[in-house]
Amino acid sequence: MSKQSVRGSRSSARDRADERESVTAVRLEGVTHEYGSTGGRFRSGDERTVTALRGVSLDVPTGSIVGLEGPSGSGKSTVLHAVAGLLVPTAGRVELRGTDIAALSDAERTRLRRRHVGIVFQRFHLLPSLSARANVALPLVQAGVPRAARRDRATTLLEAVGLGDRTTHLPSELSGGERQRVAIARALSTDPDVIVADEPTGELDTATGREVLELLTDVGRERAVLVASHDEATLAVADRVVTLCDGRVDDVQ
């Protein structure tokens, strides 16, 4: 695994790198979200809702890593899901490179996510019946990339994360650290502008977690990375750490 090789995997996007400099990739303005409030017409008015975010505002510039910390239930994952377009906040504005996600239809949000956002989950969430290479190539299928190009891109990315000899292995045949590296390679496959990572080292031992963090740091040099974690070592790689408490921004370091 080498940092140089991961950055090299973006060669097709080099010409866009300058454009990305000093651009705010992600901006949240006064974002509030209540779970249970978007259920629709058949819900009764007095149904209980849980407020996950209360007026959260933050920016993530391209080329920076922003860490999100806070206790369980503080709203870290909700911020990540809002940035990824997996949920639409109840109030406020979530901009991804200038586009208000809430103004898009479901299909448009899915398309935006495919093209601009890579997601790394704590539990990897690889498809168990697909090889490492097929998992990495998964987002490219929907992007309409031809098969040969998909294989080349996935192989290149797996080599970049140090798994060039594991391309045909199933997830069950890989260690935890290897699976997370496959997940990171998958998040990079469409060359996204933004990477969101939810507890990326949560399932890994210290040494493996360090390797994954090096990879994320390398990825963050050309992209905006938003990482949520309880782990101090993980947050230490961030350029800025935003502390959330009860859905509010409590502190920024």
Added chain:
Amino acid sequence: MSNEAADPPVDAEPRRRTRWRGVVGLTLSRWWRRATRTTKGRIASTVAAVALTIALLVVVTGIALALADGGMATADDADVRITPEESGTLSSVDGVEGPRLGSTNERAAAIRSRDGVEHASPVVVETARLESTDGNPRTVRLIGLVPDGESRTVAGLPTTALEPGDPHYANGSYDGPRTRELVLSPTAAERLDATAGDELSVSMAGAERAGGTTPSVTVTAVADEGTSGGGAPIALIHLSELQSLSGAETGELADRLLLWGEADAARSAATDAYPAGAVAVAGDIDPSTLFEDGLAFATSVIALLVGVTVCASFVATTMGMTVDEDRRTLAVLESVGFPTRSRLAVVAVSTGITTVVGSIIGLGLGMAGIVAVNAVAGATVAPGTVAHFHPVFVPYAIGVALVAGLVAVPYPLAVAARTSVLEEVAR
């Protein structure tokens, strides 16, 4: 940026095709890995359920086809059969006498003179009431034919007991001597309580018109119990004598014409003699006969309905359970940018592959089942073939499985559509 959410219009169509090829290819390779490595049990149970249902459908339809194609009154060892083309009939009422071949005695004689044709005989089937001197009248199917002295089988009964030739025909004058011979099947003999040498009176709808007296015949033989026609109350008689009794001598009518000899020569002779008739070579089974036989048609329709219902129920239940276990995969697909229609396509294609593979295995099992049914029947109750296989069963079984899959697919699709990405990835 506001336009970035939309795919560029340039090359949109090739990209769309590549995308759908990719989705189908992804589903195929995922299905294969699941079937052979990761979730073998689940896929195997669904495929087995479909296969067993399709196998049952094939066996029952095979029995229905044999029922329609055979029946004891048509079980013969002829090499070629000529029957009237059914489309020529105007009657839509079941049971009404169908079309018949004309000039059969004359043309059969001409066919017999062709090279490669050993023998040709028209066959008339009539229902008559036979009565022995000391018994009650019994209904028997009389089969009229022209024997030639060789060992042949018509309606499952051997023809050798009848005197060769058809003297009563007398070149079309129907005034030659009557042999008054009759060969009874064991069942007919039992019902009539008749044995060889007994005299029986024959009464039928045309008999009064023909002569006003009740003609009589003599039982020349009772077929052995082992003959394939043994189970039905039938009897063989000379063709022209039956034609005279029923009134079919006018026009020399017959239900079919049987030819023995080389198949190609016999087929050629048959086609020349009856260009508009339906010519079938032995070994060829016509599945359209299913539509002409009420019992066989009903049997095959019930098999079809049961097959589709059971197959669809199994597929819907097992695929629904599979999708339910697979919600996380659907959530991951959504998180990496697969829209709803692509995710549903993955589920639908998976269901389709399962049913097609199940139907192919079911076809194999069904063919083995037909062989087994014939073997068991042959060893026990019914000598001869009781179930047929026909190549048209292949598209039929796969088509039925696909229909069952289509009926079943809304359930797994509904389960898939209800999947919440946030609930699944947060687990």
